[in-house]
Amino acid sequence: MKRVLLVGAGEVGAKHLDALAGADGLTVAGVADPFPRAALPPNTPVFASWHAALAALSPQLVVVAAPPGIALAAARGAAAAGAMVVVEKPATLDPAALAPQPGDERIFVGFQPHFAPGLDGLLARLPAVERAEVVLAVQRDPGYFRDWRRAYATAGGVLHQQAIHGLTLALRLLSSAVETVDAEVAHLRGLAESEDRVTADLTLAGGRTLHVAASIDQPGPPRHEVFLHLADGRRLAVRGRNLEAGLGDPADAPTHEQLRRRMYSAVLNAAWQPPHPCLFPLSALRRPLEVIDRVYRDARRVRATGAVAA
Template structure:
């Protein structure tokens, strides 16, 4: 039985606890969180510091479900202690913080929807793609933006926290450097520092393009999808509430627990060569973060006061 340390027992940590409870060969040996909010398994040791927990438990797998910034420090400390590490997105908001360090090869960023049906083959053998469209349409009310999510410095915006699953998948499939960006970021409801909508059109080298349409004030059914137009004229659609249907049927989509268990298995087997194609190494996170920064930097800002002034 392999010992797992969970760093961070809030909203995301609770989802990992649910998935870990049914994972074969894994046991939650402890939780590192000074103030856990998730319901913990009976008799689970709780540590205020991840460093203390690492020394006491010597876990084989560390799952980091802490806010950005904290997550990266915890992940690297765990890797330095010899553990294999799975860290929830986006780990950090600063691409420069991902300059390679010793031990980073043991850290993987967790994008559980990338383990959806068919995506392993798609990532292992990417087709020639001319255009990718990332669509996010969800409803987030003011109560969602509390604690660490209230400030851009600690949480990032819609692209970091909401649309990053689809963005990173699209960018892994779509090669080339960003040449031009036309984007608009709308702050209409006054939800702390976060925005309501981000739309962007990106041109990459070779004439490839990407369109982003991310709404968190959407009144209809939630969806997060990546639509691909291939060079041979075909179209592929990665569908679901959060990509979880992959290339398969929406009605047959795996649960988030099942996707996370697939991810745990892949991370624990990461020492094998080649690594699972759906794994996202820490170093590969830098490119999507740089693209997100470019979108926010070049975007036109629209606020509710602009409409009033007009």
């Protein structure tokens, strides 16, 4: 059995515990969190710090589900200790912090929806995409924005926390540089520092375009999808609540626990063979964060009164 250390046992950590509970060949050897809120497996050792947990357990896999900032330091500490690492997005809000360091090749970002049906072939071939659209429509109530999510400095905005799975997938397929950005960020409900909606139109080198429409105040069934318009005329739809259907039938979509288990296996295998095409290296996260930063920097700000702040 491979020993797994979970760093951070809050809302996201609980989702990893659910996935790990059914993962063949993996056992949760310990949890690093001074105040765990998730229900832990019986007799699971709990450590106040990831430093102490790494020293005591020598895990083969470390899953980091801590807030941005803490997450990056913990992931790099685990990699330096010899573990393979999955770190939850966005890991950091500072693109410069992702300048390569020794050990970063052992760290992969937790984009489990990128393991959805059909995306392995798509990411292995990297077809020419002329235009992409990222659509997010979910309902997040004020209670969601608590603790570390309340402040932009510790949580980031909707693009960092909500739409990053689809945005990053689109940017993996649109590799050219961003030339222009036309964006609007709307703050309508006063949810701490977070916005309710982001719309953006990006023009990339070569005439390629990316449209983003992300809303967290939308009633109805949640959706997070990516539409790809290829140079050969095909249109591909990556569908689901959070892309989990991939290119397949939404009725046959795998669960998020299944997608996470595929990701854990791929990360462990990357210790001795070329990485699976769906894995997302830590080093590759810098570009999406730079694009997100530019969208927020250049966006018009709309407040509840209807006034626009540049």
